[in-house]
Amino acid sequence: MKSLLAMLAVTTALTLPGLANAAQVTFTTTLSSYGGDGAYLAYYVTDAAGKYAGSLWMAGGKSRYYQHLSGWYRATAGNTAEINGITGASVGAGRSLKISLDLADTLFDAGYQLHIDSAVEDMRDSPNEIVVPLTSAGSGHTVKGTRYIADFTYAR
Amino acid sequence: MRYRKHLLAATAGTGLLVAFASLAMPLDTLEPSAEHIVQQVQYDRPDGEHHRKGDHHKASPEADDDDDDDDHGGRHGGAMPPQNASPPANGLFAPGSRPTVQTN
Numbered sequence: 001m002k003s004l005l006a007m008l009a010v011t012t013a014l015t016l017p018g019l020a021n022a023a024q025v026t027f028t029t030t031l032s033s034y035g036g037d038g039a040y041l042a043y044y045v046t047d048a049a050g051k052y053a054g055s056l057w058m059a060g061g062k063s064r065y066y067q068h069l070s071g072w073y074r075a076t077a078g079n080t081a082e083i084n085g086i087t088g089a090s091v092g093a094g095r096s097l098k099i100s101l102d103l104a105d106t107l108f109d110a111g112y113q114l115h116i117d118s119a120v121e122d123m124r125d126s127p128n129e130i131v132v133p134l135t136s137a138g139s140g141h142t143v144k145g146t147r148y149i150a151d152f153t154y155a156r
Numbered sequence: 157m158r159y160r161k162h163l164l165a166a167t168a169g170t171g172l173l174v175a176f177a178s179l180a181m182p183l184d185t186l187e188p189s190a191e192h193i194v195q196q197v198q199y200d201r202p203d204g205e206h207h208r209k210g211d212h213h214k215a216s217p218e219a220d221d222d223d224d225d226d227d228h229g230g231r232h233g234g235a236m237p238p239q240n241a242s243p244p245a246n247g248l249f250a251p252g253s254r255p256t257v258q259t260n
Contacts, residue, residue, distance in 0.1 A: 022250030045248060054246030085243045088257050096260045102253030
């Protein structure tokens with residue numbers, strides 16, 4: 001009996017951290033029909049003090065355009081190591097981008113904010129087009145963009 | 157007492173299985189060739205369309221190049237896969253996680 005209880009305790013201890021520390025989060029971004037080329041989008045997080053905490057995704061593969069994502073660029077000095085492995089294609093007007101990430105639970109309900117900078121060729125840059133606090137309550141709520149992003153939702 | 161032992165054994169076994177399941181990785185991590193197949197499908201461009209993208213503000217001469225490394229602007233319904241298999245270790249991602257992305 002004691003050995004069974006010990007085994008139960010061990011398996012529970014092994015299981016709970018894996019279940020509790022991460023959750024799959026899906027970011028859905030729909031672009032408006034702004035009539036231009038594909039938009040570059042930078043997804044990054046700041047902490048409760050407003051300090052850059054890290055990048056979550058970069059839509060757009062040419063680093064020379066990253067300076068137009070000025071919020072992200074200022075925070076990272078354009079360091080592409082920040083987006084190594086999390087870079088994809090730019091997103092065409094009217095299209096929808098869905099990104100699924102396994103994120104640490106500590107990002108939620110702890111004052112972190114998700115920022116999305118956007119930029120389009122020969123059009124005005126739009127830093128911080130979306131800024132949303134990462135909270136459990138905010139999951140599933142649609143946020144409207146101001147320039148190139150029609151709306152944005154995250155689901156946890 | 158006998159049933160309790162069985163119940164505990166079943167619970168422990170389940171816990172063990174879940175512990176291993178929580179460490180499971182996506183299949184394409186185990187089988188890199190699958191990613192190659194996906195890339196072939198996503199980059200197939202039957203209409204021959206070529207999306208050119210110049211510098212946003214044409215700030216410098218070198219910025220206005222031939223654009224032969226175009227990233228497609230998401231016009232083909234697929235999604236460009238990450239350049240690297242795993243995200244940066246910035247503390248935001250779960251260890252071993254693999255982002256998935258889809259453009260519609």
